[in-house]
Amino acid sequence: MEPKKYRRGTAREYRRRIQRVLAHIVENLDRDLRGESLAELACFSRFHFHRVFRGMLGEGVAALVKRLRLERAAFGLREGKASVTQLALEAGFENLESFSRAFKGAYGIPPSVFGRSEAPNPRIRVSNGVHWDMGGTPMDFESPAAPGEGFGLRLVKRPAARIAFVRHVGPLDQCGEAWDRLLGVLGVEGWLGGDVDFFGICYDNPDEVPVEALRYDACATVPAHFAGFEGLELGELPGGDFAVTTHFGAYARIGESWERLFGAWLPGSGYEPADNPCFEQYLNSPESCAEEDLCTDLFLPIRPLAHMNPDSPSSDDRFRPETRPATGE
Template sequence: MTNANEKRLLRVLDHIHDNPAGDLSLDALSDIAAMSRFHWHRVFRAMTGETMAQAVRRIRMHRASYYLVMTDRPIATIATEIGMPNLASFNRTFTDHFAMSPSAFRKRGELRPYVRNQIQEITLMHPVTIRTEPPLHLAAVPHKGPYFEISRAFQKLSAVMASRDLFRKSGRMVGVFYDDPQSVPAPELRSHAAFELTGKADLSDPLEAVSLPGGRHAVLTYKGPYAGLPAAYDQLYGAWLPGSGEEPAETPSFEVYLNSPMDTAPEDLVTELHLPLK
C-alpha cells in the first residue's frame, strides 16, 4: 500500500467511528477515500481482511454492545445512535453477531459485580494467576477518550501495520490503559492500542514506541465480549487484589488479546488483564 492509500484508509476508519449513524455506504466511503468505488473496495478488503460492509457492521455492533451494558438508554435509541433506526433490523443484526438479542445481552449483565457469599468470602468469576513477564516493546497508536472507543485506534494501527508490512515483525495485540475510568472524566482517559514488536520497525507518525517493564503480574483471563471487560476489571481490583496481599506497581495495567474479533465470535474472545505488581 502506498502512503497515499494508508492515509485514505485511516481517513475512512475515522469517518466510520465518528459517524456511526451516518451514510456509511460503499459509495459514501469511497468518496471519503477519494477513490473509485470499485478500486477502493478492493484496496480496503486487501488491507483489512474485511469488506467495508463487514467493518461497518462490526464497528456498529461493538458500539451498541457497550451502550447496552454501560447506559440505560432504550434499545431503540441505541439502534438509532449507531445508524440502524429500524429496530427489527437492529435486533436481527445484533443477534446474528452476538448470538443473543440486545435485551438478553443487557439482561445478562456484563457489568454484574463480583459475588460475595454469606461469610464475605469473594468468589471470582474469572481465574487470576501471578506470572513473571518479560519487558514489552510495542508499536502503538495513542487514544484519548472513553476506553471502549479504543477500537478506532486499533483499526488505525492495523491499517498502518499492514501498509508498512510490520505484521511479520509483530506479536501479540495489546491495549495499555493509564487512567482510572472511575476518577478521570471519559474524554480525558489516555490509552494506547499496540502490537508487540519482535524486530526493528518504522515507527514514524502515527505510530509511537511504547515500552513496558517486565516483572510480576497478576493476570486475569477473561472469555467473552469486550463489553464485559469493565466488570472483569472490577473483579481484579475490587475482589482479587484486596485479599491477595499484593500491591500494584507504579506502571499501567494493560490487556493482551489472545484472539481477534476479526475472525472470532464475541463469546469466544479471550483477553488477559495484566496488573503489574511490586
C-alpha cells in the same frame, strides 16, 4: 508461580487502608477529594487505587462522595434547619435544578417533597453499608466481593517489550479508530506476522477524568530494531511480576473481571499493585470470532504487600511511553 492461599492478614491490611480513606472522606466531605491524595492516604499507587476501592466497596470514589453528600442533604431536609438551595450548594451542586434531579434519582421524590414526608429514610440502599451519619464517622464496610479462593488466576514474570502504539483520547468504546490506524500502518509495511502481540493500556480513571479526556493506547509488539513509521509512536510495555486472569466474552463486560481481580483476589493475595499501569492482551479479535468467544488476558503488576506507613506513601513513578513520532525504517 502459583498464587498464594487467601491470607486474612493481608485482607485486614487492605481493609484498614480503605477504612482510613472512608474516614477521611466523611470528615472532609466539603473538600476537593481528588483521587491522588486519597491514593497517598491509602498507600496505594494512583494507577490502581480507584480499582481497589471500587473492587472492595462495589462503588467508585466519585459515586460514594456524591451519595454521601445527598444523604447529608436528606438529613438536613428531615431536620428542616436549612433551605433546599443551601443544602444543594453544600452538596456540591451548582444549581437547584441539578440537585433536584440527582436527589429525585436517588430517593424517587423531589427534595421539596422529601422534607415533608412521613419518617423519610435518608440512607440510600447500597451493599457496602457506608452511609452518612450525623453522629459519627463510618469505620467499617461490607465488601460485595467474595474472597478470591478458586479465582482462575496465575502469577507470571514477563520481560519488558518494545511496542508501537496509537493513542486514543475519548470514550473507551470508540478506540476502534486507533486500532485501525495501528493495524493499517503495520499491515501495509508487512509487520503483522504471527509473532506480534496486541495490548491495550488505559491510563485514566473514568470516575475522575471526563470521558472525553480518557487516554488509551492501542499497542503492538515490535522487534528491538524496529524504527517505526509515520503515524505511530514507540514505547516500552513494562515488565515485572504480574497477576493474570482471562476474561471471556464481550469487551463491554471486561470491567467486571477487573473488579473481581481487584476486589476478590487482590486483598487476600499477599500482594499490592506495583507502580505501573494495568494492561490487557487481546488473544483473538472480533474480526475472527463471535463476541462470546473473545479472550482477553488482564495483567495486574504486583509486588509483595508492605505494611502501611502513613508517613511513607508508596512511590508513584508513572510509566510514560516515549512520545516521539516514529520515523520510517
